[in-house]
Amino acid sequence: MTVSVLVVDDSGFFRKRLTEILNASDNIQVVGVATNGREGVELAEKLKPDVITMDYEMPVMDGISAVREIMKCRPTPVLMFSSLTYEGARVTLDALDAGAVDFLPKNFEEIARDSSQLQQILKDRILDVARSRPGATPAPTVPPSPRPATRTTARPAPAPRPQKPVAPAPARSTAGKRAAPQSYSVVAIGTSTGGPIALQRVLTALPADFKAPIVLIQHMPASFTPAFADRLNKLCRVEVRQAEDGDLLKPGVALLAPGGKQMMIENRGGQGRVRILPGDERLHYKPCVDVTFGSLARSFPGKTLGIILTGMGADGKEGCRMMKQTGSVVWSQDEQSSVIYGMPMVVAKAGLSDEVLSLEEFGPRLVEGVR
Known part of the structure; x- marks a missing residue:
């Protein structure tokens, strides 16, 4: 063709x-x-x-x-x-x-x-x-409210959900099934093509007092990530900024991996700390989801929520596998709401997704499922 x-x-x-x-x-x-x-x-x-x-x-x-x-x-x-x-x-x-x-x-x-x-x-x-799906992740018709000066505390009450993982490559999660809130040391989100708008949709749904630190890995050139972080920070109630070496992970703060480099997370006495390293020429992606997710699997075993959103290729699959081996939880985006169903597809088909969600479900699920 x-x-x-x-x-x-x-x-x-x-x-x-x-x-x-x-x-x-x-x-x-x-x-x-x-x-x-x-x-x-x-x-x-x-x-x-x-x-x-x-x-x-x-x-x-x-x-x-x-x-x-x-x-x-x-x-x-x-x-x-x-x-x-x-x-x-x-x-x-x-x-x-x-x-x-x-x-x-x-x-x-x-x-x-x-x-x-x-x-x-x-x-x-x-x-x-x-092969993409134009319009699969449309921008909001009404701009979200800017981050308020006071921190919000409202949170929907969760409904119970069985802990059984979904089968490999399901279309989406079953409506009405919800797990009890869990305590995570960090929420990590990896994405590529279609990711800028997908991340905007997810992060604008979170309150300023979101209970966990967030790290973001978006395939993007070095000259783009500062502008992208600034854009998200203006739209979201959580704080968003480009990560720097030595940054501490803090609840309600989302750190974006800088383009052209690799971001790893260390655990120092229970406190997450960012390490920014030069981009390895042997790795196709800089930043690479597998690198960051793999470091979280080592640093916070069983205490990380990994999320894979729309994107080409298979980056994130091995990082999710390492997370699952240490007892952490993985969510992935469904095909219908993905601009490119590549990265989330390989994670779901490998049986690594605990939940497969539409783009609109991630924000509410994070609000109800993270404590």
Whole structure:
């Protein structure tokens, strides 16, 4: 099957270069190009491509506005091209909020050493995006309230749930079944494609006095994680910031692993402490969910809640396996609400998920299930 692509960019050089690279792949064909967002919206409706690549700064209509129009008229997987700057990160996060699936640096030299590697990266990303579910994790229609000055204490009363784990790869958890609240030393959440919006949906549901520390591992470039942490901190009642070496884990504080590095958690006398290490070139993901989850399995055996959300690949599977071997609990996202059902799928199919939840269930379950 050939994946059809619409390229939307105001740079003639970039349109030509991207078209040449994609058309060199046997199973990808560029079926149209547009010079601005308005043309992109019109051609998306006319050509019905499988994937759209989108620049964000264009005349007539910018990329974010175009993504919003496309998602209203004919939802289509969109891959954004962006600059690796703080402002580029902020705009890209807005585009993901509008419905884009994923992003890549616009400077090809930043993502590949040579032309053959570049072609493979672009081909793989287009094919992955084509398999995504645009709109599976829509942004809230009403922005959540900012973090209040006073800490909230309201908490729904939990209903009992049997402790039996779910079978491998179920569609979702059974409604009405709830376990008694447990005390966790840390809640760890790992995610990739679709993760920025998924994390936003989960974290905005938590109260300021959430009872456990939170660590976040999102596959993201180093220049993007500061802007992403700032964005989440403005939206959430819990405090969110990029983790630094030596940070202590504290209830109601979410620490985001910095891009391009690895985050490990140590246990020093019962107190969790962050270690930030250089990214190992042998590891594909920096940060890597397996690395952080594995360190938690050693540091807080049986006292960690691991959560795997939407994302490509299998990162997190081995980390979840190590957690389960030490008695910790794992939740994973269901297929229907995942933008890419890759990471949560491999965890569920391996029989490592104690619960499989839709995206909307994670926030309430964390509020009721963590003490």
